[in-house]
Amino acid sequence: MDLFEKARSYLLSIYKPFPIDVDHGKGLYLYDKNGKAYLDFLSGIAVNALGYQHPAVQQALLKQINRNLHLSNYFIQDVQVELAEQLVELSGLSKVFFTNSGTEAIEGILKVAKKWGNQNNKSEIIAFEGSFHGRSLGALSITIQAKYQKSFFPLLPNIKTVPANDPEAFNKAVNEHTLAVFYEGIMGEGGVRPISESLLKAIYQGRDKFGYLIVADEIQTGVGRTGAFYYYQKRGVLPDAIATAKGLGGGLPLGAFVLNDKLSTVLQRGEHGTTYGGNPLACASGLATVNVVKESGFLSQVQKTGVYFKDQLQAFAGQYPDIVKEVRGEGLMLGLEVGDKASDLMAEGCNQGLLFNVAGGNTLRFVPPLIVTESAVDEAIDKLHKTFARIFK
Ligand SMILES: Cc1ncc(COP(=O)(O)O)c(C=O)c1O
Structure with missing residues (x-):
């Protein structure tokens, strides 16, 4: 039995896990056992504030x-x-x-x-x-x-x-x-x-x-x-x-x-x-x-990166006016309301190497580690474009 079959045998079927056999996390990324990297904008459901392996x-x-x-x-x-x-x-x-x-x-x-x-x-x-x-x-x-x-x-x-x-x-x-x-x-x-x-x-x-x-x-x-x-x-x-x-x-x-x-x-x-x-x-x-x-400058950086991320999501939304209904949230807690394809987008995002989840049934929720950078946001937006292209082709 592989790990996924074993999980189905021994654990209550309460969750629908990502199909990733995780090896470890480092910074903003999770890596599977084959070395594939996933940009993690789920952060263990808004838990890993400082990403993985923060010194x-x-x-x-x-x-x-x-x-x-x-x-x-x-x-x-x-x-x-x-x-x-x-x-x-x-x-x-x-x-x-x-x-x-x-x-x-x-x-x-x-x-x-x-x-x-x-x-x-x-x-x-x-x-x-x-x-x-x-x-x-x-x-x-x-x-x-x-x-x-x-x-x-x-x-x-x-x-x-x-x-x-x-x-x-x-x-x-x-x-x-x-x-x-x-x-x-x-x-x-x-x-x-x-x-x-x-x-x-x-x-x-x-x-x-x-x-x-x-x-x-x-x-x-x-x-x-x-x-x-x-x-x-x-x-x-x-x-x-x-x-x-x-x-x-x-x-x-x-x-x-x-x-x-x-x-x-x-x-x-x-x-x-x-x-x-x-x-x-x-x-x-x-x-x-x-x-x-609480170190000086940390929270203002979160605020700044959050504004940058929200701006990018808004620009992204402008390119999919028939799909994206709204961009919501503040700081590094942002949502993109996309309607009934939200779960498909989440699964395809994972395929593309970007992790996020669905909230409220119709909204993609992004809660990256607070140490996220503008270039990682750019990478996420790029992967989101690829994800949308696959689902709405
Ligand atoms: C706003 C809010 N309250 C309560 C909880 C429950 O917290 P926990 O899962 O740590 O018990 C959550 C978890 O998602 C939450 O987002």
């Missing part, structure tokens, strides 16, 4: 491997504390709880919010149509997409669903019973859709009026992806809590929720916990990653 991450990991791999939260762990300090400074919030994934960060915040709501007589959570916050039963309850939810009802009660980017509907939905609003600054899985200024304003003004909590899901947008450390900073707002993951671990499984002062005393000792969350190896990798992302 800062490798050195930090090697150092930590020679100390300990795991201790548990029965110990104060120096790398974990240092990373928490960075996250507090970079987020403008107060306290951190580390998790192993984005979903678990959302689950933790749901618990904080529920307890705070019980104390303050508030019960309704607002979530937006098209959102994605994870697939555990709590996170799935606020992931408002029928394809993910439909087989798993009943989910959590007291979730009110509001159409995306409809401030009037939002204003009608919130009141003194509203406990929390969960939002993504840019819906990732939902199709790379930035939140409109009018909805963002309504969310933050509603908090002043009704005193609910605002939770920004920064799992995909965070750690520099949009050219700011967190996307809410680019939009000039400050949520009460954020969920962060993906790029945070520099390739290792790491997430966190970060709370403001008011929320940081809601959970008492014993009310929450995790065996692995904040594991020292993941935190060492995360700390090295964050230290690079």
Whole structure:
């Protein structure tokens, strides 16, 4: 049996993997066992912020491997504390709880919010149509997409669903019973859709009026992806809590929720916990990653390359006016809405040596490593032309 047959025999058929027998990654590229290179604009689904084999991450990991791999939260762990300090400074919030994934960060915040709501007589959570916050039963309850939810009802009660980017509907939905609003600054899985200024304003003004909590899901947008450390900073707002993951671990499984002062005393000792969350190896990798992302000039470079990439995608779209409906996104989180051939384009892109995926069913999503260069963008656009030529010949 070859590797692909073995995978079909032994793994649940949940995913549809690329037909690549991966050997290793280096910088912006993945290489298969025959040496074929793939320009990786998927980055492990927006995880590999510094690409593959970044020396800062490798050195930090090697150092930590020679100390300990795991201790548990029965110990104060120096790398974990240092990373928490960075996250507090970079987020403008107060306290951190580390998790192993984005979903678990959302689950933790749901618990904080529920307890705070019980104390303050508030019960309704607002979530937006098209959102994605994870697939555990709590996170799935606020992931408002029928394809993910439909087989798993009943989910959590007291979730009110509001159409995306409809401030009037939002204003009608919130009141003194509203406990929390969960939002993504840019819906990732939902199709790379930035939140409109009018909805963002309504969310933050509603908090002043009704005193609910605002939770920004920064799992995909965070750690520099949009050219700011967190996307809410680019939009000039400050949520009460954020969920962060993906790029945070520099390739290792790491997430966190970060709370403001008011929320940081809601959970008492014993009310929450995790065996692995904040594991020292993941935190060492995360700390090295964050230290690079916060270096002077790094984020402005992400912003600059992001603008260049978006301009190139717009020029590309101009050449396929009957196919490309829209170019969306910010920084290095960009989408090209192309309609029902999106999955075919993704497969052909792989053939041509360019990796990206489909979001929202009809949109090609590009989330390259944050170290991507303008010449790599040019290479991607060239491969995209070849991909379109094959599919629409
Ligand atoms: C915005 C958002 N929230 C939550 C999640 C879930 O994170 P994880 O897959 O790490 O559990 C994702 C993952 O794609 C995401 O994009």
